[in-house]
Amino acid sequence: MASETTSDGAGENTESPFDAAAKAFGSTASGIKEQAEAKAREYAGQGKDRAVDALDNVASLVSDAAAAVDEKLGDQYGGYIRQAADAVSGLANNLREKDADELVDNARDAVRNSPAIAIAAAAAVGFLIARVVKSGLTPNTPANDGAEPRTPTPSPANETSPTA
Template sequence: MVEPTVPTSDSTETAGTENAKNHFAKAVEEAKAGAQALAEEYRGKLNKTTGDLSEEAKSRSEEAKGKANAFAADAKVKATEYANEGKARTSKAIVGLSKAIDENVSLIDDKVGKKYGDYARTASKSMQSAATKLDEKTLDELGEDAKQFVRTSPGMAVGMAVAAGFVLGRIFKGK
């Protein structure tokens, strides 16, 4: 009869080690698969959140642009109103000065002479003409006239700007 083979401790250990290795390899494979699935899930969530935040940012950006455009339009309307008001006041002041000269022209004739009285009359008529032209023109037309003046007489324009700056500086220096 044949004697049954009794596994030696070496072959049992080898079979046990192989089983443990296989078990461990399967556990590692399952862990990797789980980690990959979890990573994919979080990538999806991240992409969705990023998309949501991007849409929110675009929405708020468009809203801010709309508000800024509305504010700019309101500011333009107000600036135009103030400019028209300033134009009307300037015209009124020129007419007032012209009338004051007209009222005092006889005094100039008597005190200084007829020649200087004629100068005052001419200046008064020029002022009235300028006030009338100022009333008739729009702000855009006045802007174009100013640009044309600067192009044709840049030296005079700079001199007038310096003089206006000096006068404004003196006016606001006291305040």
């Protein structure tokens, strides 16, 4: 017996249709996973670049504001603002030097080490985003149903009657 056969007479090398479909699905799924990971890295890199640009702009604005503070409040307060600008600029440089995977790992470590700070930071970011979105709304947007701003009306309790 040179070749062994199974009970149905087929050779051992043949796979069932289910096994073939499982292999095809597995290879397709791993290909899709690799594509998704590549796209996620690409988007993370783009987001990092945008964040670095935004931080550079903030550092520049804060640094410019330091000169105005020097004139109005003195060099000491301007120095504090320059320190803040330097800190923001340092953060931008730190982000610029790291790749997206390294940043994700750092964020995971930070959340594991101090989850309360991570939750507070997430809440603060959410609050800031809500404020930015809300401040961008115009008076005639659906947020206030297009109503004109109300003017305060005097309370009847504060009025004096002319019958005296």
